[in-house]
Each structure stands twice: as structure tokens, then as C-alpha cells.
Amino acid sequence: MTQRLYYFSDQLAVEVQVISCHAQDALFAIELDATPFHPQGGGQPSDTGSLGEVEVVQVRHEEGRIVHYVTNAIKPGRTIAQVDENRRRLHTHLHSAGHLIGHIGEAFGWHPVKAHHWPGEGRIEFIPGPEAQPLEAWMLLKRFEQLVTEDLPVTITLDEEGLREVRFGSFSPYGCGGTHVPSLGSLNSLSELALKEKKGRLYVHYDVTA
Incomplete structure (x- = not known):
């Protein structure tokens, strides 16, 4: 292997x-x-x-x-x-931004269920929890920028079954095999941010600046 x-x-x-x-x-x-x-x-x-x-x-x-x-x-x-360094860097920033969007959505009562971290196609799909609150693009962006300023470290560990987990600061870890920035302070800004609710689900579309 x-x-x-x-x-x-x-x-x-x-x-x-x-x-x-x-x-x-x-x-x-x-x-x-x-x-x-x-x-x-x-x-x-x-x-x-x-x-x-x-x-x-x-x-x-x-x-x-x-x-x-x-x-x-x-x-x-x-x-x-x-x-290829430039391609890896772009994918790393897209994936890390997607995780952070997931955490922000969870803070508003939405649970991420699907994620796609491709250039020009970034999107996170959420389902509502019992206490889901309205979330608008400006609210998500403001919280995103606050967390980047806090420069939370990224920690990578293995769980009891040997599966890889990625954690930002004290957020709950996500099981993930992707690449990530070493800390949120190095994360590029969001761009092309758009939120849409459809059939009870929340869709966040995003990209990151070059």
C-alpha cells in the first residue's frame, strides 16, 4: 500500500x-x-x-x-x-475555507452534509438542526474574517480507528484526507460568496482569492 x-x-x-x-x-x-x-x-x-x-x-x-x-x-x-506548488496551494486554501464555512454553519444550527472544494465550484450543503437560525452572506463573511484574524492552528491526528481528523483550534474535528493550511491566519479571503435555501437545505457557494 x-x-x-x-x-x-x-x-x-x-x-x-x-x-x-x-x-x-x-x-x-x-x-x-x-x-x-x-x-x-x-x-x-x-x-x-x-x-x-x-x-x-x-x-x-x-x-x-x-x-x-x-x-x-x-x-x-x-x-x-x-x-505543483501553485495548484496545491489553491486546493489547500479552498479545502480549509470549506471546513471553516462548515464550522460557521454549525454555529448557526446548520449541519454540513456535502462539500465540493474545486476551483470555481466550491460549495457546502447543509441540513437544518432543530435550532437552525437564518444565515446571510455578510454574517458568514464577518465570522470567517474574525476566525482568520484569530489565526487558529490546524491540528491533524488519527482517531481510535486510525482515520485522519482535521481540527481548527477548539472546533470539533472533521474526518478528512485533504490538504490544509497550517493555521487560519494564512487563509486567503473568500470570494464569490452566495447563500441559497432550497427545499429546507442551505447551499453556500464560495471561492477564495488568488
């Missing part, structure tokens, strides 16, 4: 071992002993970058494996895995 280095490390360039490589459609599917690449999933797009001199165009979960799709064949052996 591929070790998920991105779970507890933000290092973007590491030496890894290529375990296997085979042609698949117009690309080549690579398995590594360990990877800094976040695969697509959990509401977050995959990282891209390179393995040695070869471009990594997508990373996916497939039948319990992490598969890296590259443009050219790579021989088994040691190589340098390099994650």
Missing part, C-alpha cells in the same frame, strides 16, 4: 520508489511506495506535478491503490516526486 506522505507533511518534493508502470490508454499508470501527491477525492481535485522529468497529469484512487497517471513510461527505481 502506498504511504500517504501528504497526510502529515507539506513537503512537495521527495524521493520515492517507482514500484510499477504500465500503459493505460494514452498514458502510463504508476504506483509508488510513498507519495506526496493528493489523489482526487474527498471533495478535492488531485495534485499534478512530475516524477523525475515526466509529467504527472492526474492521481486517482483505484481499488484501494493510489495510481499516478503520467505522460511517459518510467522504469522502476528511485526518482523525485515534485508536486
Whole structure:
């Protein structure tokens, strides 16, 4: 099983071992002993970058494996895995902002049930709790900016079953395999923020500034 280095490390360039490589459609599917690449999933797009001199165009979960799709064949052996820094940073800020929106919604009595943290498509879906209160965009933005100013630390741990959890300050942790900022003070501002209630559910659409 591929070790998920991105779970507890933000290092973007590491030496890894290529375990296997085979042609698949117009690309080549690579398995590594360990990877800094976040695969697509959990509401977050995959990282891209390179393995040695070869471009990594997508990373996916497939039948319990992490598969890296590259443009050219790579021989088994040691190589340098390099994650695209700008793409990773954007996804990290989008995912962290989505978690914070979830916490703010919970403070108003709404429970997050779905999340999508893609560039230009960020959205969180909430269902109402028994004491759900009205929540407007300006209210959410004001609280978001307050929490960013507080610069709450992000803590990553494993629960009793070995599942990864992400916590901001003293907020309850969310089970999550995504990438996150080290503390909220480094989080980019929200943009394109819009809230809409439909059929008893609250939908928050958002993006983050570049």
C-alpha cells in the first residue's frame, strides 16, 4: 500500500520508489511506495506535478491503490516526486475555507452534509438542526474574517480507528484526507460568496482569492 506522505507533511518534493508502470490508454499508470501527491477525492481535485522529468497529469484512487497517471513510461527505481506548488496551494486554501464555512454553519444550527472544494465550484450543503437560525452572506463573511484574524492552528491526528481528523483550534474535528493550511491566519479571503435555501437545505457557494 502506498504511504500517504501528504497526510502529515507539506513537503512537495521527495524521493520515492517507482514500484510499477504500465500503459493505460494514452498514458502510463504508476504506483509508488510513498507519495506526496493528493489523489482526487474527498471533495478535492488531485495534485499534478512530475516524477523525475515526466509529467504527472492526474492521481486517482483505484481499488484501494493510489495510481499516478503520467505522460511517459518510467522504469522502476528511485526518482523525485515534485508536486505543483501553485495548484496545491489553491486546493489547500479552498479545502480549509470549506471546513471553516462548515464550522460557521454549525454555529448557526446548520449541519454540513456535502462539500465540493474545486476551483470555481466550491460549495457546502447543509441540513437544518432543530435550532437552525437564518444565515446571510455578510454574517458568514464577518465570522470567517474574525476566525482568520484569530489565526487558529490546524491540528491533524488519527482517531481510535486510525482515520485522519482535521481540527481548527477548539472546533470539533472533521474526518478528512485533504490538504490544509497550517493555521487560519494564512487563509486567503473568500470570494464569490452566495447563500441559497432550497427545499429546507442551505447551499453556500464560495471561492477564495488568488
